[in-house]
Amino acid sequence: MLLLPKFDYEEPKSMREALAMLSELKGSAKVIAGGTDLLVNMKKGTVRPTRLVSLKKIGGLREIAREDAGLSIGSHVTISEIADSALVVSLFPVLARSASCLGSPLIRNRATIGGNIVTARPAADLPPALMVLGAEVQLKGKGKSRTVPLDSFFTGPGSSVMKAGEVLTKISVPAVPSFTGGDYIKLGHRAALEIAIVAVASRLTLDRPDGVIVDARIVLSSVAPTAVHAPLAEKALTGQRPSEELFARAASIAATECSPITDLRGGAGYRCDMVGILTRRTLLKAFHDASGMKEGGA
Amino acid sequence: MEIVYNGVRENVPDTTAVSDLLDKANEKDIGLIVEVNNRFIFPGDYGKTFLSEGDRVEFINPDFGG
Numbered sequence: 001m002l003l004l005p006k007f008d009y010e011e012p013k014s015m016r017e018a019l020a021m022l023s024e025l026k027g028s029a030k031v032i033a034g035g036t037d038l039l040v041n042m043k044k045g046t047v048r049p050t051r052l053v054s055l056k057k058i059g060g061l062r063e064i065a066r067e068d069a070g071l072s073i074g075s076h077v078t079i080s081e082i083a084d085s086a087l088v089v090s091l092f093p094v095l096a097r098s099a100s101c102l103g104s105p106l107i108r109n110r111a112t113i114g115g116n117i118v119t120a121r122p123a124a125d126l127p128p129a130l131m132v133l134g135a136e137v138q139l140k141g142k143g144k145s146r147t148v149p150l151d152s153f154f155t156g157p158g159s160s161v162m163k164a165g166e167v168l169t170k171i172s173v174p175a176v177p178s179f180t181g182g183d184y185i186k187l188g189h190r191a192a193l194e195i196a197i198v199a200v201a202s203r204l205t206l207d208r209p210d211g212v213i214v215d216a217r218i219v220l221s222s223v224a225p226t227a228v229h230a231p232l233a234e235k236a237l238t239g240q241r242p243s244e245e246l247f248a249r250a251a252s253i254a255a256t257e258c259s260p261i262t263d264l265r266g267g268a269g270y271r272c273d274m275v276g277i278l279t280r281r282t283l284l285k286a287f288h289d290a291s292g293m294k295e296g297g298a
Numbered sequence: 299m300e301i302v303y304n305g306v307r308e309n310v311p312d313t314t315a316v317s318d319l320l321d322k323a324n325e326k327d328i329g330l331i332v333e334v335n336n337r338f339i340f341p342g343d344y345g346k347t348f349l350s351e352g353d354r355v356e357f358i359n360p361d362f363g364g
Contacts, residue, residue, distance in 0.1 A: 036363040036364065037363060037364045040362055107361070110363070111364050115364025121364075125361070189304070193358070194361055195359045195361045265359065
């Protein structure tokens with residue numbers, strides 16, 4: 001039986017107290033949110049913190065709130081809360097869709113948006129959707145705070161720009177322009193509980209319902225050390241009139257903009273092919289939603 | 299002997315253990331879950347869990363969330 005090792009547990013009552021605690025404990029402590037990743041890794045002995053710091057008694061971290069015309073999502077909001085939030089579903093359906101693909105209902109009830117970001121797994125479900133939405137994360141350390149676009153947050157598998165002692169407190173998702181649509185598709189062997197073989201999030205903005213594409217974003221997941229944009233495919237779409245042929249061409253370009261590995265779940269060639277197929281499908285859905293929409297809502 | 303490995307029939311030597319399959323797959327995911335005939339195999343038992351004809355082996359890369 002896999003048992004948790006011994007550790008101390010802290011529940012600071014304010015962010016100030018938590019940051020001071022993390023600063024003092026340096027690398028020996030870890031923040032615990034949902035714990036769905038951390039506790040498993042502690043059982044397996046791959047991480048060995050001597051102290052866990054829970055932020056659940058600190059207010060504001062479990063709120064989804066309007067921020068300007070977009071949303072502010074606290075880092076401790078669970079994946080289920082995001083998938084089921086009327087605000088998220090109406091403003092950012094692509095984010096709700098990605099949340100509903102994560103793990104299983106039990107995991108979604110525990111795991112948090114902050115945890116899904118800071119673990120920096122290349123196959124994590126929420127980052128691709130958040131990246132096409134232009135999300136930023138707020139990082140707080142002792143005596144300082146900074147905001148980082150999610151596009152430049154990840155530095156490799158399991159690593160990010162976060163420094164020791166910093167805590168991710170909030171995710172800001174800006175409003176999307178009118179005539180914007182998006183989609184997220186995850187391809188896996190199983191319907192639940194397994195990470196993606198390939199996943200793609202796309203977002204298109206039109207100048208008017210029957211107009212040209214003024215902004216295109218495509219993010220590929222599980223096919224590189226981090227989730228990555230497909231900049232050449234995005235460029236090929238921008239300024240063009242939408243058509244199935246255009247989307248097929250952009251999808252072919254996107255398939256050349258990834259660097260997947262070959263493993264048990266799929267070969268590199270297969271993954272590149274699937275990037276093309278999922279990109280085309282997500283673009284078609286994004287276009288369908290954008291052209292049928294009077295207000296933004298990716 | 300023939301086993302069913304992630305849904306695909308595959309021939310392996312008679313004295314194949316789960317650890318041999320892991321080596322062959324070059325699997326690096328520290329979160330990997332292994333099942334043989336729907337039973338969870340503890341990582342410490344990979345080397346002593348030998349497979350039999352017709353066994354159904356699943357390697358699952360779990361999506362733990364965060």
